[in-house]
Structures are given as C-alpha cells and as structure tokens.
Amino acid sequence: MTVTTERAYHHGDLRRAILTAALDVIAADGPTALSLRDLARRAGVSHAAPAHHFKDRAGLLTAIAAEGHGLLAAALGEAESLRDLGVQYVRFAAAYPAHFQVMFRPELLRPDDQELAAARERTRNQLHTAVTGRGADQATAVMAAWSMAHGFATLLLSRNLDGLLDGRDPEQAFLALTNELFQSAANPATG
C-alpha cells in the first residue's frame, strides 16, 4: 500500500501525493482554494503532471469524493444502532473534513463517474439498512436521520456551531442533541 520510493523521473506515487496535498488544501481553505498547479509544485513535478492521473480539476475532486464515500460507508457499517449511525457520520465529517466538503457538491464532480456512483451507492445502502424497520415509510425515516447528522456535520465544519458548543466535544454534543430531541418529542411544548 505505502510506496515511498523516490525516483528521478517517475515520482513513484504521484497520484497519492497529489491526493494528500489536495486534501490538505481543501481541509484548510475549501475546494475553491485548490489549484492544480500548486499541487504540482508541492509534489515537485511539472504543472501538467496531475492531469495525467486525474484529467482535470473535476477528475481530482471526483476521486476524492469516491474515496470519501468508501470511507464513510465503511464507518457507517460499524454502527450498531440508529443513534450510533449519526455519531459515526459526524465523526467521519470531523476526521475527514476535506472528503466531506467535496462529497455532496455535484457541481464540482463528474456527473457520470462510475466509481463515484458505486461508492455513493454503498453509502446510501448503509443509510437505508440502518434505518430499516422504523415506523412510517422508509424514505421519510432515512431523510430524518440523514438530515440530522448531515446538518450537524455541515454546521460543525463551517464553524457555525462554535458559539453553541463553546468547547464541548462535538460527538458528545451530537449525542446530547438526539437525546434532547427525543425528550422534547415526548413532551411537545409548542407542537
């Protein structure tokens, strides 16, 4: 898996080097700040080298999104309860912020990429199976769980929860959040 040989002409593992550099940039300043030429400079190769591995900008981001969906699907697969599913989702977003920021932005990605479609399908399946057997219809239950986790993760990464969390661990806060929701449901004050 880990090829770290340094060669003169051939980089050895340029594809992975560019990916990790891209993840650094995205995690720091978002996908907009990403420049293929900058990534090439960081890897010590010519400005057109990345194009060989990813074709273009959308290709690179699509590869990242596909990798992200693979990781997310694996993480969700380890959840043992519905609430745990949400925690895993939030944990993934916090652990892989760059992947997460790219995965749900169709305008940045190749619309017809096979690998991405397959990986995205795996994530969807994990969501669906974890929600199976709840009341009402399946689609609504999936949307409820997904919206909750995705909203929290998104607001967390965009630093919109800083004032509300003030220091608390995000995962703990998310757990408390679901508890709160369930309690207020048992005793709805406003309807």
Place this chain on the structure above:
Amino acid sequence: MTVTTERAYHHGDLRRAILTAALDVIAADGPTALSLRDLARRAGVSHAAPAHHFKDRAGLLTAIAAEGHGLLAAALGEAESLRDLGVQYVRFAAAYPAHFQVMFRPELLRPDDQELAAARERTRNQLHTAVTGRGADQATAVMAAWSMAHGFATLLLSRNLDGLLDGRDPEQAFLALTNELFQSAANPATG
C-alpha cells in the same frame, strides 16, 4: 426603490444589476462558477466596474450573504411554532438557493464585515428565541432544530434527496419527517 432609468455612462443601478446576475449564476452553477468579468459583461459595463461597488469577489459574496441573512431572519420571525420555524428555514433555502449557498461558507466571505455580522446575529436571535423554553439546555435545543432544518435544506439543494423525495413537495416531506422523528421517539426501536 426601483430605479429603471437607462443612462449612457452611469448605469443607474449597477449594484443591484450585478447582484441579481450573480444570484442567477450561483443558483445555476454554484458560487465557484461566478466570474466578476462575466457579471460585468451581462450588465454591459467594463470588467472593472463591479469592483467599485463590491471591491472584490469576497465583497460581492459578503453582500449576498448579508442580504440572505436579512431575508432569512425575516422569514423565521414569522414562524409561530418550532416546527413552523423549520418549515420556514427550508422554504427560504428553496426560494433563495443562491443566498443560502453562500451564507454558511466562511471561506468565501469577508470575516470582519460589520453588516454581515449584524445580519447573521439577527438570524441567530430568531433561532434562539424560537427555541426558548424547551427542555434541557438552550444551546443543545438550538443545535437540534438547526441541524435538522439545515441538513434537510442542504441535502435538498444539492439534489441528494431526489431519490428519496421522488416528486413529493419538499415542505410536505419535511413536515412528515419531523412527525416521523417525534413518533419514533415515543417508540424507540433501536435506541
């Protein structure tokens, strides 16, 4: 308010013209696709004219974000229940997709803009007052409601709910979603 005079040199209402053009572009292809020179062309002015009104790209997006927070705060102010608050939130995202896509992306905005900070504060206040008086602590309740609405709105705009909605009205689906959540809370199968 509506100045529609066509003059030779001075555009008349270039600021608004650029804003609406920008909203069109963003709604169609996201903030990344936005080009100041393209907006200038659409308005029939020189390529540097927008800079006079917005300084730079971040200035334009900041103005849009501030306007969006003003509109959102107003919409939330009309909510008469907690659930209605969520519906208003989702409705706003659907009605003003361009504003919504910019409002929660700090990396695209001026961090120290006064007008934006004030408008954002108004939105926050609406969220807090609407959630006041619920059980547990205030911050957790706000995060719960906000995550739910924001997650649904975000997934909706990024077309990630297409398969799950399949034709249904998003607002109706969101209402059903909250119902589902409250019901499953009363009868938690997986906990």
Place this chain on the structure above:
DNA sequence: GGGTGAACTTGTCAATGCCTAGATTGCGCG
C-alpha cells in the same frame, strides 16, 4: 464655471485551467 467626488473605463500583471506535442522511463517480448 470651476471644483469635487462618485461611477465607470482602460490597460496591465500574475496566476490558473486546459490543450498539444515531445521527452523519459520502465517493462514485456522476441
């Protein structure tokens, strides 16, 4: 009718994405 400042233009520069053509390397195959 002259000054003042806002609104806009023109010109320029560095950086970027993408394309094309060419160079280098490693590898299979005889």
Place this chain on the structure above:
DNA sequence: CGCGCAATCTAGGCATTGACAAGTTCACCC
C-alpha cells in the same frame, strides 16, 4: 540483449480570470 510500446512526466502556449493603478466622464453644488 535490445527493441518497441505504453505509461509517466515535461515544456510551451492560449484564453480567462481577479486584482490593481491611473485616467475619464458625469452629476452636483457653490
């Protein structure tokens, strides 16, 4: 061993963009 071949990377160029600087037009006011 060596020959071809494909994968990998380089070099150069073009159109577009954001940002900046300096100049121009115009409305307004005394």
